[in-house]
Amino acid sequence: MTPVPAPAHVHFSEAAALRRDFAAIAQWIKPGAKVLDLGCGDGSLLGYLRDARDVRGYGIEKDDANVLACVRNGINLIQMNLEEGLAGFEAQSFDVVILSQTLQAMYNTDRIVQEMLRVGKEAIVTFPNFGFWRHRLQLILGNMPVSKNLPYQWYDTPNVHLCTISDFDNYCRTHHVTVRERLVITEGKTIHLLPNLLGSLAIYRCGHA
Amino acid sequence: MREILSVGIVAPQSAHFSEPLTLKSGATLPAWDLVYETYGTLDAEKSNAILVCHALSGTHHVAGRHHESDTHAGWWDNMIGPGKPLDTNKYFVIGVNNLGGCHGSTGPSSTNPETGKPWGSNFPLVTVEDWVKTQAQLASKLGIHSLAAVVGGSLGGMQALQWTLTYPDRVRNALVIAAAPNLTAQNMAFNEVARQAIITDPEFHNGDYYEHGVVPRRGLRIARMLGHITYLSDDAMGAKFGRKLRSGEIKYSFDVEFEMESYLRYQGDKFAGEFDANTYLRMTRALDYYDPATAFDGNLSAALAQARANFLVISFTSDWRFSPARSREIVKALLDNERDVTYAELTAAHGHDAFLMEDPHYHAIVRAYLENAA
Numbered sequence: 001m002t003p004v005p006a007p008a009h010v011h012f013s014e015a016a017a018l019r020r021d022f023a024a025i026a027q028w029i030k031p032g033a034k035v036l037d038l039g040c041g042d043g044s045l046l047g048y049l050r051d052a053r054d055v056r057g058y059g060i061e062k063d064d065a066n067v068l069a070c071v072r073n074g075i076n077l078i079q080m081n082l083e084e085g086l087a088g089f090e091a092q093s094f095d096v097v098i099l100s101q102t103l104q105a106m107y108n109t110d111r112i113v114q115e116m117l118r119v120g121k122e123a124i125v126t127f128p129n130f131g132f133w134r135h136r137l138q139l140i141l142g143n144m145p146v147s148k149n150l151p152y153q154w155y156d157t158p159n160v161h162l163c164t165i166s167d168f169d170n171y172c173r174t175h176h177v178t179v180r181e182r183l184v185i186t187e188g189k190t191i192h193l194l195p196n197l198l199g200s201l202a203i204y205r206c207g208h209a
Numbered sequence: 210m211r212e213i214l215s216v217g218i219v220a221p222q223s224a225h226f227s228e229p230l231t232l233k234s235g236a237t238l239p240a241w242d243l244v245y246e247t248y249g250t251l252d253a254e255k256s257n258a259i260l261v262c263h264a265l266s267g268t269h270h271v272a273g274r275h276h277e278s279d280t281h282a283g284w285w286d287n288m289i290g291p292g293k294p295l296d297t298n299k300y301f302v303i304g305v306n307n308l309g310g311c312h313g314s315t316g317p318s319s320t321n322p323e324t325g326k327p328w329g330s331n332f333p334l335v336t337v338e339d340w341v342k343t344q345a346q347l348a349s350k351l352g353i354h355s356l357a358a359v360v361g362g363s364l365g366g367m368q369a370l371q372w373t374l375t376y377p378d379r380v381r382n383a384l385v386i387a388a389a390p391n392l393t394a395q396n397m398a399f400n401e402v403a404r405q406a407i408i409t410d411p412e413f414h415n416g417d418y419y420e421h422g423v424v425p426r427r428g429l430r431i432a433r434m435l436g437h438i439t440y441l442s443d444d445a446m447g448a449k450f451g452r453k454l455r456s457g458e459i460k461y462s463f464d465v466e467f468e469m470e471s472y473l474r475y476q477g478d479k480f481a482g483e484f485d486a487n488t489y490l491r492m493t494r495a496l497d498y499y500d501p502a503t504a505f506d507g508n509l510s511a512a513l514a515q516a517r518a519n520f521l522v523i524s525f526t527s528d529w530r531f532s533p534a535r536s537r538e539i540v541k542a543l544l545d546n547e548r549d550v551t552y553a554e555l556t557a558a559h560g561h562d563a564f565l566m567e568d569p570h571y572h573a574i575v576r577a578y579l580e581n582a583a
Contacts, residue, residue, distance in 0.1 A: 034547070058550075067553055067574070068570065071521075071578050072581070076549055076550055077552070078544075079553050079554045080554065088544065089541075089544065090544075090545060093544075
């Protein structure tokens with residue numbers, strides 16, 4: 001595959017400077033790796049990984065506007081619905097499969113994680129931590145949490161399976177998923193102390209048990 | 210606005226090839242002509258050419274008009290022109306009438322130099338591979354080695370795909386729209402009914418109707434009516450005609466009673482008056498025969514391993530004749546080979562015909578892809 005140079009008008013490295021999670025994901029990806037990004041949006045992460053890690057990347061999106069954005073950004077994009085799994089992708093055909101802040105919007109959560117591990121040698125999953133103290137505080141005060149990572153009102157949200165870091169750890173333990181590495185960040189800073197309380201975004205590197 | 214973006218008045222050209230051509234079937238044509246049109250300007254490096262391949266009934270007349278009072282523009286005029294998705298300000302676009310056609314390229318209705326009579330039943334069967342081979346000779350004649358893109362819908366999409374296999378180093382991008390890697394049995398069955406309608410027409414005369422001064426109109430008309438049913442979705446037909454009666458009341462007759470019948474008869478009559486039945490037979494056979502995986506034990510991924518181009522594959526949700534599932538087979542084979550591929554599955558109500566329709570999102574995808582294409 002010949003890597004396609006990024007169109008001149010796209011500056012993925014600038015976008016990524018604002019996205020600490022992009023840099024965190026990139027550090028786990030070997031140069032030249034073959035990467036599949038599920039729910040890739042406008043292709044920003046893949047564009048960044050292409051520039052920073054020279055990856056051979058493909059994105060999956062179902063939304064028309066995002067599909068068009070990816071084409072404009074010169075990203076390889078397959079339009080399909082992740083809820084139906086990853087039919088058409090061979091087992092272990094990607095080095096890394098990424099699910100960036102999409103886990104919480106999936107109906108078939110378990111199925112997609114298992115599919116990621118079927119298609120990828122490794123899976124990177126990121127999600128907003130519902131256990132973040134600001135979310136807990138809003139609940140104690142009597143409201144559904146709304147924050148930078150959870151920017152939706154309860155009546156108008158794509159999120160159907162929100163979870164805490166502790167919940168996801170339990171899921172991995174009980175569903176044959178090995179957590180190889182975990183990074184928790186808040187406002188771009190790494191959180192080591194009480195991650196389930198103080199972390200707003202969780203980034204996991206997972207493999208087969 | 211439409212006229213401003215048009216390529217304007219265009220004139221077909223003809224290229225003569227005097228070297229004998231051996232076809233996939235083994236038959237040979239001693240000499241042959243291809244009729245084509247071009248839009249835009251070929252750049253100094255001859256690197257900005259896009260070939261548009263036509264489908265079953267298409268022609269070389271893809272865009273623009275032949276004269277000021279021409280009521281119909283080329284068949285893909287909404288896609289091609291200055292500022293349009295295939296932007297003729299940037300690209301040099303070529304439309305060609307395929308070999309075996311009936312719009313000027315050598316075909317069954319052309320004169321066989323050996324007999325001085327129309328080829329008729331003696332004109333050989335042509336394949337997608339033959340078309341690609343002849344299109345490549347036309348490109349060479351125009352001084353073009355490498356095409357920026359080959360674009361086609363339906364049977365045209367099969368040609369775009371085949372280009373990447375026959376000439377991997379001569380095509381940089383393939384836009385494979387509403388196509389399939391081969392036809393399903395059901396799809397071939399429609400073709401067989403269409404052919405039987407033509408062949409059993411008493412005026413077919415085993416394909417040599419020219420010398421009898423007749424054409425198998427009835428057969429061709431029914432073939433086209435059948436085709437039109439399969440090009441539209443159930444929903445599109447429902448929305449367009451529903452159960453609407455032509456005169457508002459049932460007349461207990463076999464005349465046109467429902468609007469849908471009026472549409473089919475009109476399309477059938479129009480087509481039967483302007484298209485050659487022998488060409489129609491051969492075009493449907495080319496569809497039936499196409500299957501690049503055959504030579505690889507049915508393994509499409511192995512067949513597509515030869516491709517080097519970047520791909521844009523597009524399908525339409527309501528297209529049941531060339532369904533999205535068939536396009537996804539192409540995409541899977543490309544993914545298996547780690548090709549650069551983008552696949553857009555467009556929500557559309559019009560069925561197979563959607564690939565010819567002007568839809569903002571569809572056109573935006575094609576435009577964006579070609580803006581980035583190297």
